[in-house]
Amino acid sequence: MSFEAFLIVSAILFCIGLYGSLARRNVLAVLMSIELMFNAVNVTLVAMAKYLAPAALQDDISSVLTGQVFAIFIITVAAAEIALGLGIVFAMYRTNESVDLSDAASMQH
Amino acid sequence: MLFQDIVFWLLSVMAIGGALGVVMVPDLFRAALLLIVVFIAVAGFFVLLSAEFLAVVQVLIYVGAIAILLIFAIMLTRDVQRGNLPNRLQIPAVVFSALLFSALVAVAVDTQWEFLPDSDQGRVELVQTNSVTTLTGEVLIDEGVTGTEEQSEVQESGLADLLIEDFVLPFEAVSVLLLAALIGALVLVRPDNRQRRG
Numbered sequence: 001m002s003f004e005a006f007l008i009v010s011a012i013l014f015c016i017g018l019y020g021s022l023a024r025r026n027v028l029a030v031l032m033s034i035e036l037m038f039n040a041v042n043v044t045l046v047a048m049a050k051y052l053a054p055a056a057l058q059d060d061i062s063s064v065l066t067g068q069v070f071a072i073f074i075i076t077v078a079a080a081e082i083a084l085g086l087g088i089v090f091a092m093y094r095t096n097e098s099v100d101l102s103d104a105a106s107m108q109h
Numbered sequence: 110m111l112f113q114d115i116v117f118w119l120l121s122v123m124a125i126g127g128a129l130g131v132v133m134v135p136d137l138f139r140a141a142l143l144l145i146v147v148f149i150a151v152a153g154f155f156v157l158l159s160a161e162f163l164a165v166v167q168v169l170i171y172v173g174a175i176a177i178l179l180i181f182a183i184m185l186t187r188d189v190q191r192g193n194l195p196n197r198l199q200i201p202a203v204v205f206s207a208l209l210f211s212a213l214v215a216v217a218v219d220t221q222w223e224f225l226p227d228s229d230q231g232r233v234e235l236v237q238t239n240s241v242t243t244l245t246g247e248v249l250i251d252e253g254v255t256g257t258e259e260q261s262e263v264q265e266s267g268l269a270d271l272l273i274e275d276f277v278l279p280f281e282a283v284s285v286l287l288l289a290a291l292i293g294a295l296v297l298v299r300p301d302n303r304q305r306r307g
Contacts, residue, residue, distance in 0.1 A: 001110075001117040001157070003224070004217050009121045009154075011213035013128050013147070015206040020132035022202035025194045028137060028183055032144050035175060036128050039151045042163075050158040050237070053225045062266030062275075064225075064233050065240055068160050069271050075163075075170055076283045080290035082175045086182045087297030099186045102196060 006047035014040035027092065027099045031085050038078045042071045117157060124150035135194070137183050145176045159234070162241045162268060232263065240268045 013036055020033030049067025056063040093099055123146060130143035148171040155164035225233055235244065235252055249260045272280050 001114045003222060005117065005121075006154070006158070007217035008214055009124065011210055011217065012125050014213070015210040016125070016128040016132055018209060019202050019206040022205065023195050023199045024132065025196045026137060028179060028186065029132070029140065032131055032140060032179060035144065035171070035179075036131060036147060039147065039171070042167075043151055043154050046155055046158045046160045046163060049160070051222070051224055053223050053229070057225075057229060060266075061229075061232055061236055061262055062271055064236055065266065065268055065271055068163055068240065068268060069276050071160070071163055072166065072268070072272070073276075073279060073283050075166060076287055079170055079175065080287045082178055083294040084290045084297075086178055087294035089182055089186070091297045093186050 003047060003051040006051075007044060010040040010043040010047070012040075013037075013043070025100050025102050027085075027089050027101055027104070030101065031082065031089070034085075035078065035082070038074055038081075042074055045071045045074070113157060116153070120150045120153040120157070123147075124154070138180070141176060141180045141183055144179070145172055148172050148176060159237045160240070232259075235263050236266045239263055239266060 017033045017036030017040060020036065021030045024030050024033065045067040047067075049064060049071075054063040054066060089099055092104060096103060098104075127143045127146035127150060131140045131147065134140045134143065148167060151171075152164040152167040155161070155167060231253065235249070235254065238244070244264060246260060249255075249263060254260055254263060
């Protein structure tokens with residue numbers, strides 16, 4: 001359970017999420033893939049907070065928690081993103097009767 | 110250490126298998142359930158990384174709110190059974206993700222990481238357990254932190270202190286962002302009044 005193992009697992013998660021967000025046609029599937037990417041970044045941040053020495057370690061011991069604080073911010077932004085994203089999905093579904101991104105590309109009137 | 114290794118590999122298999130399921134399974138509803146598996150595995154990673162507070166937040170917000178919202182949205186839209194189809198960009202997406210993955214692995218392996226020195230390990234562990242609850246003086250003395258200055262330094266290093274002291278500006282910005290996003294979402298899903306009248 002080394003630091004690099006955490007980095008590689010979160011890199012795998014991020015790349016799966018990236019593939020999903022690029023290659024899926026359903027908006028909801030793309031949103032789920034984006035959530036996967038957020039989670040991968042969070043794992044990286046918390047792993048770095050646990051294993052690495054921040055530059056300000058000697059001045060301020062609480063700087064070892066900086067990664068966790070950023071993870072909290074990312075979780076908040078993810079919540080905002082999913083609320084707004086689902087709002088857009090519903091608006092799109094109402095006007096377009098579909099949540100398919102290939103249809104959405106031809107939606108521009 | 111061995112036990113933690115086994116848990117780590119189990120969680121890794123859970124997370125990666127679940128993530129592959131999310132992007133591969135044609136049924137969107139099953140994909141959302143697999144996404145919950147990934148979220149729980151990530152919460153397990155947080156526990157392994159001694160970030161218990163984040164693990165609880167992860168379960169509350171991701172599993173409790175985001176996944177439920179997604180399932181709600183999936184049930185409200187059509188094409189659930191075969192909704193998760195790939196588009197024309199599949200091969201470029203695979204190539205791009207594989208390239209990015211190899212770049213990330215190369216960086217992770219090649220970089221000379223500056224690990225925490227062993228001398229600070231004890232204090233750092235105290236700060237990490239202190240991230241939610243404030244440790245009393247007796248606990249600190251038991252752990253070998255006897256100096257008054259060191260004690261107050263550890264006691265004032267919790268996540269909450271950090272959030273409202275060093276990171277107060279990003280904290281407020283994120284609050285405003287969340288409020289704006291929620292109002293925006295309400296405006297987006299509000300029925301169109303003009304259409305109803307006409």
